[in-house]
Amino acid sequence: MSNVLSQQATKASWALFEGLFIIAALVAVFATFIAISGVDPDNPTAGATPWLLGLNFVVIIVLATIIVREYLTIQSNSESEGRGRLARRFVMLFGFSALVPSAIVAVFLGAIFTQGLDNWLGERVDSVMEKNAEIFRTYVDNFETTFDVDVRLAALDVENFAREVEANLTDAEAARNLSSEASLAFSEGLRSELAFRDFLTIAILGADGVELIAQESVQDAILIPPPAPAFEEADRGEIATTLYENRGIATALIHITEPLDGYIYAVKNFDRNAAVRLREAEA
DSSP states (O other): OHHHHHHHHHHHHHHHHHHHHHHHHHHHHHHHHHHHTTOOOSOTTSSSHHHHHHHHHHHHHHHHHHHHHHHHHHHHHHHHHTOOHHHHHHHHHHHHHHHHHHHHHHHHHHHHHHHHHHHHHHHHHHHHHHHHHHHHHHHHHHHHHHHHHHHHHHHHHHHHHHHHHHHTSOHHHHHHHHHHHHHHHTHHHHHHHHHHTTOSEEEEEOTTSOOEEEEEESSSOOOOOOOHHHHHHHHTTOOEEEEETTTTEEEEEEEEOSSSOEEEEEEEEOOHHHHHHHHHHHO
16 A cells, blocks of 8 residues: 555656646746847846746756655665666656756846846936936035125125225325225124125235235134136136135135225135035046
């Protein structure tokens, strides 16, 4: 009775083995069809590729289990009966004949899935980097625009304040004393600009761009000599903005002519990380 049950179990195992062999062959055919039919495998979350890979993995595990079990069964019977070497060879031969196609398909599908996953993640990383670059670019543009407007308004305020100071002096003394008295007379106006415009430092430079007529600062004065191109740009009526990313500040220079010939120099905080991330995102 036990021999009959054992034979039936063996036949059932081999029937299952043959069925899985056919499934493995169909999986191989289907994978080949995907490879040559032009199906786009770039998106690993779409299509049948992940399911096919999982099914193939299950087939490999089941086939390997059956092969090992049959081999051990034959080996056990052979030791008790003194035969079975040929049977073991047949099991190993046909077993690996079933496993090899599935293993090849697994490698093939794994390569497709990995490549598709890389492309899928790469597209999303690029999209995030582009959005970050746009955000940082917008921040830099908004900062420069706001800084330009603040400096122009500050220059108008300083000019108006200078006219008031000049009007309080006699005509004979005005040209001679305006520059010498400006250091004290402009302090109040510069302090108001410092607070209202959120500057770190604001200063009035002479016509040579070196003489310091007046300056006010929140803490320590930040007086970085502007480069020569900045003076040229300011002389054309534009605002010369210079970013010092390593220090996290920005400077602006604008030329004024009335009633004092000179320059308005301003310093403002700048987010150094924004510029660094913008360059990294655009790289």
